[in-house]
Amino acid sequence: MSNDTDKYMVFGLISSGKKYLTQENFGLKINALGKYLKTKQKWTVEQPAGEDASYIRSHLGRYLSADAKGNVNCEAETRGANEKFSLEVQKDGRWAIRSVTHGNYFGGSDDLLHCNNKTIGGTELWTVHVGVHPxxxxxxxxxxxxxxxxxxxxxxxxxxxxxxxxxxxxxxxxxxxxxxxxxxxxxxxxxxxxxxxxxxxxxxxxxxxxxxxxxxxxxxxxxxxxxxxxxxxxxxxxxxxxxxxxxxSYPQGVFLAHNGKHVSLKQGQDLSANQPADTIEDNETFQLEYDDDSSKWALRASADKYWTLVPSSGIQATSIKKTAPEALFTVDYDGKDITIKANNGKYVTAKPSGHLFAISEAVTEKEKFKFRLINRPLLVLRGEHGIVGAKSKTKVECNCVNIKLLHLVYQDGAYKFKGADGKFWDVDNEGNVNMSEEGGEFILEFRQQSKLCIRAPNGKLLKGEQSGLFKANGEDVAPDTLFEF
The missing domain is CATH 2.80.10.50 (Trefoil (Acidic Fibroblast Growth Factor, subunit A))
Incomplete structure (x- = not known):
């Protein structure tokens, strides 16, 4: 939901021919030929407050339109009479999409789409697939x-x-x-x-x-x-x-400091690395929230306050606004470790008492933390080409259609990915991701909100290709090395 007046939801729309409604990047053409729910198959349904009508917007920001003759296109940049539709939910959950202005139903198959039937036939029913991460x-x-x-x-x-x-x-x-x-x-x-x-x-x-x-x-x-x-x-x-x-669902986890203790909020507002490493409760759990404007992170506590740099250079959980400059931190990766830099340009460290302060000019072992993701015991990874998972007993690919649940196993700053058959991801000498009995250790690098990169044992980033090829050969953070989780 984007604001208080308009309601937004993202869906894929599957035709009676079992194909997704699609808008092509070139020529703004629409068809029902998509095999999978990818970017071109995502549609945003807008429901303005006070209106019964809905508007259906493509990934290119254009609106689905139907004219009086039943012709349909998706070229309109603004909402008007021809862009108004009524979504009529049937008993089986499918939608009939009716033009409010002209009274006809939207339907068809393949590249023969129309909006000229006054009644609902088989090709006028659409199955709805939620477009958010599962x-x-x-x-x-x-x-x-x-x-x-x-x-x-x-x-x-x-x-x-x-x-x-x-x-x-x-x-x-x-x-x-x-x-x-x-x-x-x-x-x-x-x-x-x-x-x-x-x-x-x-x-x-x-x-x-x-x-x-x-x-x-x-x-x-x-x-x-x-x-x-x-x-x-x-x-x-x-x-x-x-x-x-x-x-x-934002990533939530615990921070292990150089003294072997978990960072906690048990002592009032002060953040202190003073809890045993086997203690994971709400006070030791923090949520990572990305700020697009600054490319920094806000760290939310279970008390619904954010980590905040205070005038003494200490770190407390006091801010209620995650975009406040003093509540934003730069998170960098150093192998299995992370560093956290505050708004004063100094790195966060734990003092002998355990209290966190942003006072370090340079990174030593005392400025390094390990972050353990705890709210993904079951993990679904979705890249730009589909779901990541094993299509066979040995090979992992990145263009699966159905959900492939992975069990995430934490090991001292790294993770193992375990599939449904109990085998683990591994990387061979050519960078291919395969399944094996023992598996390899991978590092999760959180790069954007709900998106991460995965660094393989060979030091490369896992990278997906349209063909489904999934290899550890990525050099940079890019769309093909970023995965929703």
């Missing part, structure tokens, strides 16, 4: 809280989505969604969690005023139920109780 937080509209795994249930009780228990992985297949928790189980309409997908664990997704609702196989909708606010199906029609917002 690992999200789910926030309830009615109580403004987040879903989190608690006592074997998903309960909507958290003010902040903190820790791995708040991570939700949305699966998508044949127009149906699954809701997977961090312990690799699936939510059912009854509120219980199961290890295998069944009919009760499949939902259709509806867009309502920029929010989403999950409808089960009986036609009822998920909502927070009872004093525990457990997610279960109840009502046959969606009201505010049944509406949710899907939000990006």
């Amino acid at each position: 690992q999200v937080h789910i926030r309830s509209v009615i109580n403004k809280r987040y879903a989190k795994l608690n006592d074997g249930e998903l309960r909507v009780r958290e003010d902040l989505p903190w820790g791995e228990e708040a991570l939700i992985t949305l699966g998508f297949q044949d127009g149906k969604y699954t809701i997977r928790t961090c312990d690799d189980k699936y939510l059912t309409r009854l509120g219980n969690l199961v290890e295998e997908v069944n009919e009760d664990a499949q939902f259709t997704l509806e867009l309502i005023s920029g929010k989403v609702a999950f409808k089960d196989c009986t036609g009822c909708y998920l909502s927070p139920i009872g004093p525990t606010a457990s997610l279960k199906s109840k009502n046959k029609s969606p009201g505010k109780d049944e509406l949710f917002v899907l939000e990006d």
Whole structure:
């Protein structure tokens, strides 16, 4: 959601021919020929406040249009009468897209798209595929809280989505969604969690005023139920109780200082490396939030305050504004270690007492930290060509269509990637990423919000190609070495 007046959601639209609606970069042509949900297949649905109409915008910023003769194009740079559509959700969750101005339905297949039918036929129905990264937080509209795994249930009780228990992985297949928790189980309409997908664990997704609702196989909708606010199906029609917002899941983790202790906020506002390395609780967990304007990072504490450089050069969690200059830090990578530079140009270090101060002119061992990502025990990596995962027993590729869950195993500043078959990623002498029994150690480098680079054991960055080739031969941070997580 971009502002208070317009509601935005990003989707892929799949035709009756099982292909994605696409706008080509050249000529602004549209077709339904896309095999996968990539950039050209992403469409933003805009729902202005106070209007019943929706507008459908392509990745090139152009709006889908239909004229009185039923011709369709995607060339308009602004919203007008021909760009108004009504999204009519069918019982099976598919959309019928009707021109508000002319009353016709948008449909067709391949490169023969039109908007000239007054009734809904087979080619006028579109399956909706959410375009956000499949690992999200789910926030309830009615109580403004987040879903989190608690006592074997998903309960909507958290003010902040903190820790791995708040991570939700949305699966998508044949127009149906699954809701997977961090312990690799699936939510059912009854509120219980199961290890295998069944009919009760499949939902259709509806867009309502920029929010989403999950409808089960009986036609009822998920909502927070009872004093525990457990997610279960109840009502046959969606009201505010049944509406949710899907939000990006930011990286959260712990910082290990040179003294072997975790940085913590247990002592008031002061940040201090004073907790044992085996202690990981909310006070030791921090969230990385990227600022595009400065290319720096804000570090959020569970108390909902940000790391802040104070006049004494100490680091406290006091700022409520993450873009304040004193709350922004430069994070650099040095092998398995990171360094943190404050707004005064000095590096952060832990004093003998453990308290953090930005007082160092140069980097020594005392200015180095190890960051351990903790809210991705299950990881989905998506590059510009698709999902990263093993297509065979031995080879890892970067253009998979379906979700490939990876188990992330931390080892002293590095990680191992374990696939579903229990084997690990490794790199051979030519830089190919393969599966092996032991696997290699990889380093995660967070570069943008919800995007990272992966440095392989050979010192190169993992790089994806359109063909699916996935190799450790990248030199620089670039679109083909950046992966959403």
